[in-house]
Amino acid sequence: xxxxxxxxxxxxxxxxxxxxxxxxxxxxxxxxxxxxxxxxxxxxxxxxxxxxxxxxxxxxxxxxxxxxxxxxxxxxxxxxxxxxxxxxxxxxxxxxxxxxxxxxxxxxxxxxxxxxxxxxxxxxxxxxxxxxxxxxxxxxxxxxxxxxxxxxxxxxxxxxxxxxxxxxxxxxxxxxxxxxxxxxxxxxxxxxxxxxxxxxxxxxxxxxxxxxxxxxxxxxxxxxxxxxxxxxxxxxxxxxxxxxxxxxxxxxxxxxxxxxxxxxxxxxxxxxxxxxxxxxxxxxxxxxxxxxxxxxxxxxxxxxxxxxxxxxxxxxxxxxxxxxxxxxxxxxxxxxxxxxxxxxxxxxxxxxxxxxxxxxxxxxxxxxxxxxxxxxxxxxxxxxxxxxxxxxxxxxxxxxxxxxxxxxxxxxxxxxxxxxxxxxxxxxxxxxxxxxxxxxxxxxxxxxxxxxxxxxxxxxxxxxxxxxxxxxxxxxxxxxx
Amino acid sequence: xxxxxxxxxxxxxxxxxxxxxxxxxxxxxxxxxxxxxxxxxxxxxxxxxxxxxxxxxxxxxxxxxxxxxxxxxxxxxxxxxxxxxxxxxxxxxxxxxxxxxxxxxxxxxxxxxxxxxxxxxxxxxxxxxxxxxxxxxxxxxxxxxxxxxxxxxxxxxxxxxxxxxxxxxxxxxxxxxxxxxxxxxxxxxxxxxxxxxxxxxxxxxxxxxxxxxxxxxxxxxxxxxxxxxxxxxxxxxxxxxxxxxxxxxxxxxxxxxxxxxxxxxxxxxxxxxxxxxxxxxxxxxxxxxxxxxxxxxxxxxxxxxxxxxxxxxxxxxxxxxxxxxxxxxxxxxxxxxxxxxxxxxxxxxxxxxxxxxxxxxxxxxxxxxxxxxxxxxxxxxxxxxxxxxxxxxxxxxxxxxxxxxxxxxxxxxxxxxxxxxxxxxxxxxxxxxxxxxxxxxxxxxxxxxxxxxxxxxxxxxxxxxxxxxxxxxxx
Numbered sequence: 001x002x003x004x005x006x007x008x009x010x011x012x013x014x015x016x017x018x019x020x021x022x023x024x025x026x027x028x029x030x031x032x033x034x035x036x037x038x039x040x041x042x043x044x045x046x047x048x049x050x051x052x053x054x055x056x057x058x059x060x061x062x063x064x065x066x067x068x069x070x071x072x073x074x075x076x077x078x079x080x081x082x083x084x085x086x087x088x089x090x091x092x093x094x095x096x097x098x099x100x101x102x103x104x105x106x107x108x109x110x111x112x113x114x115x116x117x118x119x120x121x122x123x124x125x126x127x128x129x130x131x132x133x134x135x136x137x138x139x140x141x142x143x144x145x146x147x148x149x150x151x152x153x154x155x156x157x158x159x160x161x162x163x164x165x166x167x168x169x170x171x172x173x174x175x176x177x178x179x180x181x182x183x184x185x186x187x188x189x190x191x192x193x194x195x196x197x198x199x200x201x202x203x204x205x206x207x208x209x210x211x212x213x214x215x216x217x218x219x220x221x222x223x224x225x226x227x228x229x230x231x232x233x234x235x236x237x238x239x240x241x242x243x244x245x246x247x248x249x250x251x252x253x254x255x256x257x258x259x260x261x262x263x264x265x266x267x268x269x270x271x272x273x274x275x276x277x278x279x280x281x282x283x284x285x286x287x288x289x290x291x292x293x294x295x296x297x298x299x300x301x302x303x304x305x306x307x308x309x310x311x312x313x314x315x316x317x318x319x320x321x322x323x324x325x326x327x328x329x330x331x332x333x334x335x336x337x338x339x340x341x342x343x344x345x346x347x348x349x350x351x352x353x354x355x356x357x358x359x360x361x362x363x364x365x366x367x368x369x370x371x372x373x374x375x376x377x378x379x380x381x382x383x384x385x386x387x388x389x390x391x392x393x394x395x396x397x398x399x400x401x402x403x404x405x406x407x408x409x410x411x412x413x414x415x416x417x418x419x420x421x422x423x424x425x426x427x428x429x430x431x432x433x434x435x436x437x438x439x440x441x442x443x444x445x446x447x448x449x450x451x452x453x454x455x456x457x458x459x460x461x462x463x464x465x466x467x468x469x470x471x472x473x474x475x476x477x478x479x480x481x
Numbered sequence: 482x483x484x485x486x487x488x489x490x491x492x493x494x495x496x497x498x499x500x501x502x503x504x505x506x507x508x509x510x511x512x513x514x515x516x517x518x519x520x521x522x523x524x525x526x527x528x529x530x531x532x533x534x535x536x537x538x539x540x541x542x543x544x545x546x547x548x549x550x551x552x553x554x555x556x557x558x559x560x561x562x563x564x565x566x567x568x569x570x571x572x573x574x575x576x577x578x579x580x581x582x583x584x585x586x587x588x589x590x591x592x593x594x595x596x597x598x599x600x601x602x603x604x605x606x607x608x609x610x611x612x613x614x615x616x617x618x619x620x621x622x623x624x625x626x627x628x629x630x631x632x633x634x635x636x637x638x639x640x641x642x643x644x645x646x647x648x649x650x651x652x653x654x655x656x657x658x659x660x661x662x663x664x665x666x667x668x669x670x671x672x673x674x675x676x677x678x679x680x681x682x683x684x685x686x687x688x689x690x691x692x693x694x695x696x697x698x699x700x701x702x703x704x705x706x707x708x709x710x711x712x713x714x715x716x717x718x719x720x721x722x723x724x725x726x727x728x729x730x731x732x733x734x735x736x737x738x739x740x741x742x743x744x745x746x747x748x749x750x751x752x753x754x755x756x757x758x759x760x761x762x763x764x765x766x767x768x769x770x771x772x773x774x775x776x777x778x779x780x781x782x783x784x785x786x787x788x789x790x791x792x793x794x795x796x797x798x799x800x801x802x803x804x805x806x807x808x809x810x811x812x813x814x815x816x817x818x819x820x821x822x823x824x825x826x827x828x829x830x831x832x833x834x835x836x837x838x839x840x841x842x843x844x845x846x847x848x849x850x851x852x853x854x855x856x857x858x859x860x861x862x863x864x865x866x867x868x869x870x871x872x873x874x875x876x877x878x879x880x881x882x883x884x885x886x887x888x889x890x891x892x893x894x895x896x897x898x899x900x901x902x903x904x905x906x907x908x909x910x911x912x913x914x915x916x917x918x919x920x921x922x923x924x925x926x927x928x929x930x931x932x933x934x935x936x937x938x939x940x941x942x943x944x945x946x947x948x949x950x951x952x953x954x955x956x
Contacts (some may be wrong), residue, residue: 077931078655079658080653080655080656082651085653199883274663282663285652285656285659285664286652286653286655286656286659287659288655288659292658292659292662294653295655295658296655296658296659297655299653299654299655299658300653300655302654302656305653305654308651308653311758364849
């Protein structure tokens with residue numbers, strides 16, 4: 001019987017805490033041969049860092065395997081209200097919940113650490129509180145972050161930590177030092193993997209999945225992803241990122257109903273189950289999830305809607321706002337495209353016992369449409385927007401230029417309605433594909449049919465009303481007698 | 482929407498039960514007036530005042546939609562065109578029920594008392610599920626696995642209103658899509674049809690049932706023979722404690738008050754309202770905001786005290802004190818009749834007041850998980866305020882007796898004066914008490930300070946009222 005990749009517990013046990021790789025002295029620890037995982041696209045740093053940790057533990061899960069097993073490749077969200085028209089790829093939506101789900105189905109123990117007394121830690125603390133997930137707060141504990149680091153390395157398991165790239169040594173991050181500032185409460189941190197420490201020289205050994213991503217430098221063949229930082233410098237980067245840390249320890253392996261759980265999770269992500277995406281916020285009508293993220297974005301590509309968005313900006317800033325809207329749509333759609341494509345390729349390895357042919361046929365229908373709506377230059381853009389010739393970017397660029405010259409907002413948008421409709425058609429096609437894929441996966445796994453509220457409530461309404469009418473009728477007849 | 486629906490339903494119902502008018506109907510019936518004409522006439526008569534109430538409540542419903550979704554004028558008009566007919570339908574239901582109830586109980590010997598009691602009891606009976614629905618709907622849905630509110634007409638109307646408002650708003654199409662896809666359990670078109678069918682059915686059934694529901698006549702309940710049973714242990718205890726002479730006055734006072742259903746209903750209503758406060762504190766919007774060992778008991782005392790202080794005055798003063806001028810004449814004929822009578826009344830009210838002080842205070846303490854000593858302090862504080870309310874209410878009624886006429890100007894003046902003086906007396910104690918609680922963080926001394934002024938003010942009014950009643954001439 002085929003087993004899902006990353007479920008080989010014996011491999012995990014042999015890798016974990018191997019004395020030949022880890023010094024047993026408390027002054028030095030180093031885990032050798034941890035495979036390097038490059039994050040490829042912005043946003044995948046923690047997934048890449050976790051992939052290194054998992055592979056260090058013996059679980060053979062690469063970046064795209066995680067996109068499938070965590071469901072990030074099959075998730076999307078669109079937010080359309082006031083001056084916000086933003087599409088979010090799966091990886092940027094409530095990451096803690098993915099990690100929790102992954103640790104649950106693979107039965108690996110996940111301990112989350114953060115320090116809520118720091119600015120960034122406060123944000124992480126809120127995210128975990130909101131998701132009702134357990135974590136250890138350094139500010140309420142006698143634990144020392146470096147102690148956790150050393151313990152994990154001593155146990156033979158690399159550690160995934162969030163850091164502020166502003167303080168990281170590679171020159172890849174010079175652009176951040178030049179244009180941006182250290183992290184604030186709601187900023188976006190970076191994640192790296194710690195593979196060793198030297199308590200005598202006060203150094204940590206790092207594998208950084210993010211070098212080469214910014215400024216389109218590409219895969220770091222020169223090996224600069226592997227570097228050392230002093231405790232002092234590393235502490236600055238770690239502290240600025242709220243000491244946010246994910247520590248994994250081996251558990252008992254995938255749960256018994258692994259296939260059903262993962263399948264159900266993916267179906268709900270594709271369909272956009274609002275409770276699963278944002279429990280407690282289901283009534284936030286301006287958020288669309290899963291397939292609805294694509295159809296929602298498509299619906300909002302109208303003259304009135306884009307004009308309403310642009311009105312939140314001053315006349316001078318309107319062209320830039322319109323241009324950035326197109327840029328961000330394309331950037332995040334491209335990000336989603338790669339993770340979706342990769343997750344589709346990985347899923348048959350994750351669920352080897354399941355006949356996924358119908359699912360893949362339906363899901364692959366979305367790929368040509370993603371292809372049309374994506375462009376590599378979008379995700380390679382650094383601080384400055386890189387101009388390119390693509391359907392989304394060019395359309396919004398043309399609208400912005402037209403408005404810049406004419407000053408007529410509605411008229412400028414209306415001129416490109418045909419292109420907007422074309423974008424909308426591709427988005428609707430992706431939405432349909434995700435819906436069909438969810439249905440196919442549900443069928444392949446024999447999952448219980450997710451009935452819609454209408455179907456469950458209608459008999460209640462009809463039945464309830466019927467009983468009421470009957471009761472009144474009986475009462476009246478009895479009175480007559 | 483359910484709460485507003487029930488408010489429109491219960492207020493006319495409660496008000497019409499205050500004054501049973503079956504005698505008038507008999508006169509009308511003798512002139513060959515049909516029952517359905519009476520039904521329709523009373524309904525039309527209610528429309529102006531309750532229609533106005535509905536209009537005000539309608540704007541309360543429409544305004545949030547307008548604010549959030551920026552609903553167009555046309556959309557607002559459409560919303561009103563749904564809300565107002567629904568409100569009128571609700572008034573019709575209320576009218577049918579109240580007329581039926583009046584017809585049922587109006588002819589019985591205690592009909593007026595029962596109707597008045599019902600008018601008080603109606604509000605908690607109807608509002609408890611409404612309040613519950615506001616806080617526990619989610620749990621109910623989770624428990625039943627179904628959206629049970631979908632069988633309620635108020636939900637259909639709410640859905641139709643939401644549908645109209647979002648479609649005449651400036652929301653992005655994606656938001657409208659989400660609302661239409663995920664907020665509505667059934668299609669708004671079906672909801673609209675259901676609302677129409679409901680309104681038509683309600684009017685049809687109301688008219689059709691007029692003859693059978695509103696047949697006047699004494700029912701079986703009214704033919705009950707009143708028997709005198711042995712006195713309960715409480716009354717026997719009162720007789721024993723207060724001796725043979727004063728004990729008789731005390732026992733009579735207690736019996737006289739508790740015999741009337743409307744008085745029992747008023748006490749129950751006061752207890753119900755006071756118990757709502759800790760419920761809201763424990764589960765309401767402030768439940769997770771404040772968790773302070775001083776603030777929570779102080780807030781509990783403050784809110785229960787204010788509620789029961791006013792109720793103490795209104796429930797025990799007013800029509801409960803003196804039945805008629807004849808009774809006053811008899812009292813004045815006896816040596817120290819009036820002071821003894823007032824003393825007996827006040828003491829018996831204080832005994833009953835202990836019930837309405839202890840139940841909500843202990844309930845609040847248990848619900849909010851307060852210490853036993855804190856609960857005891859709350860009980861004492863609340864009781865002192867209830868007693869103050871009794872003193873003020875009885876004192877003012879003694880000043881200006883309203884007898885049993887709840888529609889007299891004296892009754893209205895007494896009620897307003899009782900509420901006003903009780904509030905002032907309460908505030909006089911609360912301000913220094915709360916300040917002490919905030920600045921020094923001590924509960925016991927703060928509550929002691931808060932509890933002192935009101936009973937003193939009450940005693941002064943009570944003495945003055947008794948003297949006034951004693952020297953007043955019986956007309």
